[in-house]
Amino acid sequence: MILTEFVDIALLALLAITGLALLKIRDLVAVVMLGGIYSLLCAGLFLVMDAPDVAITEAAVGVGIATVLLVGALTLIEREERPSQHSRALPLVVVLFTGAMLTYGILDVPPFGEADNPVQEHVTPRYLEEQEEEIGVENVVTAVLASYRGYDTLGETTVIFAAGIGVLLLLSGRKERRAGSEEDAS
């Protein structure tokens, strides 16, 4: 048990380091690779936290699809981020304030991993106890995903479809430099 906690903390630390590196690095290829590493570490973390379904998905999506898409996009655009002239003061204030609020709020959330948390006591028990009778699959995640909350999954499928047609609409047309105003103000 202590081992799990140790791995957990180590992964979180690695995530923080990766995140900080992401913030600093300007080479976009490196940014994409770090993003992939970040996802991979997350997948590991999900596995440690007993969520293998989520881990597989995060690995497939974050490490696989997202990286392929980002690299694909980078072949179409430049690969170096230029330093910004923009003032960073306001974003920093916004982020620090948000973080402070969240920290403040999170301290009253029931402690991590206890069996008597509301999350474990309400709604969840039925899934774990009645599922075998009501649905009858081994993997309770599948039961909740496809049946108890099957309608959410239909929505999720629709979101993917929406993204698909969105990308097709944007990228399948003629490749023309759109007429900006300077060009055709005759």
Added chain:
Amino acid sequence: MSRNVILRIATKVLCPNIFLFALYVQFHGDYGPGGGFQAGVIMAAGFVLYALVYGLERTQGVFPPLWGHVSMASGAFLYAGVGVVTLLLGGNFLDYNALAVDHHDGQHWGIFTVELGVLLTVFGAMISIFYAFAGRRGLD
């Protein structure tokens, strides 16, 4: 297309196994981690690998873009269609119990079908999105 023979042969060997693995993930979802979404992504990854090694044109010869579009729409349609069928059989929308006399059977059939729908949509959308990005370069 890559000139590297080892890469090409490795791809030839890998691709069928990737598809096999995708199917395993798809149908193993009831017993272990996995399901339509993960399987769809893995299957699309197989084609992406093929395209990276053999080129976009050849991949589109094997799997034309239109199939991707059809797969993307028909998967979600299949999913929602299950809902409509359960309506017609007298249940609520997506109430799989209405699909069979024994509710375990109904749930199994329902889950199987919607997972298939998810697989089709995810696979189709991922392939279409990949083609769209990869094809954009060719238009230069």
Added chain:
Amino acid sequence: MTEHLPVLQVAIPMMAALVSALIPRGRVAWGWAVATCWIGLGISMLILGQVLAGGTISYELGGWAAPWGIEYRIDHVNAFVLLIVSGIGAVVAPFARLSLEREIEPSHLPRFYAAFLLCLSGLLGITVTGDVFNLFVFLEVSSLTSYTMVAMGQDRRALTAAYRYLIMGSIGATFIVIGVGLLYAMTGTLNMADLAERIPEVASTRTVPVAFGFLTVGISLKLALFPLHLWLPNAYTYSPSAATAFLAATATKVAVYVLLRFFFTVFGASFSFDVMQLDYVLLPLGLVAIFSMSMVAIFQENVKRMLAYSSLAQIGYMVLGISFASVTGLTAGILHLFNHAVIKCALFLAVGSVFYRIGSVRISAMAGVGRQMPWTMGAFVLGGFSLIGVPLTVGFISKWYLILAAIERGWWPVAGLILITSLMAVVYIWRVVESAYFQPAPGGRESAREAPLALLLPTWALIIANLYFGIDASLTTGVAIEAARALLGVGS
């Protein structure tokens, strides 16, 4: 079959969108979309009838009882919003054919209609659901398609507008997910009714107010409440005319509805207003939004952008109505949801018709169109009257209730300010009228003539709705009062 109407309302446009994406020809896809939208309007009318007759409807998706499954729950409030959204869809869809054929590539049309129908489905899905996570899922369905529709505008600035909209929208959605997660951590449930029951037990913790804050900020980003509105003006200015008219009339309205739902149903009025002192936040924000955005609207050269800023000011009116937290105030807010949808959609459609003929929506370019396109500009002027709040139009009804609500609370200065801001609307509408009617048409545009009937009919349908519901407001106010009572938990 009638008991399944709630889910059919959402599932029909969703499935129709999937089909539409595969239709090879734009015209066919358009007919398909129009038919779908009209069926949707019929369903929403039936649902409103059911709610008026029998009270709240609950529908268990998958046959699983809430809170284990997802529940659709429809009372007066969302039945009314359903009618608004599907009604606007049913009017914009017929308009879309000519307008879109001019503004986007023919090969894109079927997929564009698919995006349109999905957006409709998403907005309707947000409105009917009684589950906070399901709300997020459908929010994303509508958002992703909105970004797409905005990006399809002709001007390249449509792309940057869509990108900013996407980033701000995703931040908003993530904030909502954080808020939902905090609530879930405290209560273990996602069902709105169940949350409403369980939140009071934990309301004194520090987590619930923070969840409240994250949800409020997240939703405010979506509804473009000042000062979180920066994504909106360009998104409305550069997207295709039909998309602007649809989004302006529905997307922000649904976000206002979500805000109402969280404030009054999930957290409860006493928590939102007595504990969180929300009125002291919303009232100034609403007033500043009305003032500053009306002021900015006055100085716009592009009519679409002007109307976009005007929309931001109108959102201020709705928020003002909510901030009163009284039956009259909420009635005003909910009425303005309907009224502003009808007003703004009519105005954007009229502007879309002008663009169809003269290819520009700049005030200077619209010189002389008053004579060349009398019916179109007539519609614009009447819509403008309604926006200002002239009696016998719907705009007057909502202003009337808003002022009543202000007086009821004894806030006389606010009532006065509402009157003054109406005068600002006079100024910006007048600028267009002056250019259209009192300036000669520039040379080389003699050929401009009245917009085709296919564009005029939808526009005028909305103008007639403006006048009809302005003269006989018994239906809309009746529903709005019931809705306000339902939200505040006051018996009727």
Added chain:
Amino acid sequence: MEFVFGYYNYLAVVFLMMLGFYIVVSRGNLVKTLVGLSVFQTSVFIFYISLARIRGGTAPIYVEGETLYSSPLPQVLILTAIVVSISTTALGLAIVVRIREAYGTIEEDEIDGIEYAEEVGVPDIRWS
């Protein structure tokens, strides 16, 4: 000590969330913003998965002799959220590619400059 034991996970999530959020709002490179957005969202996913966890339990897949399972519900929600997140990234990237083609840059500052010049520089701007 007990406090650290019960909350380190949540606090780490807050830190990661702030990192991602900062990358998003500091308005630099459009691609990096999208990566930041997914870091921001992923940190929220970790929060949900932490909520589901039960100490000494296992994954919610039935195993002989095991009685303590972590909650499946947050895991299902996050599966959905991951899909939504990748969909947003894909669409965002498509828009970025088009922006690159139309403006020749993907730096927020430069785009702002171009648009500003466009709006102020030429008085009679045709809308399309």
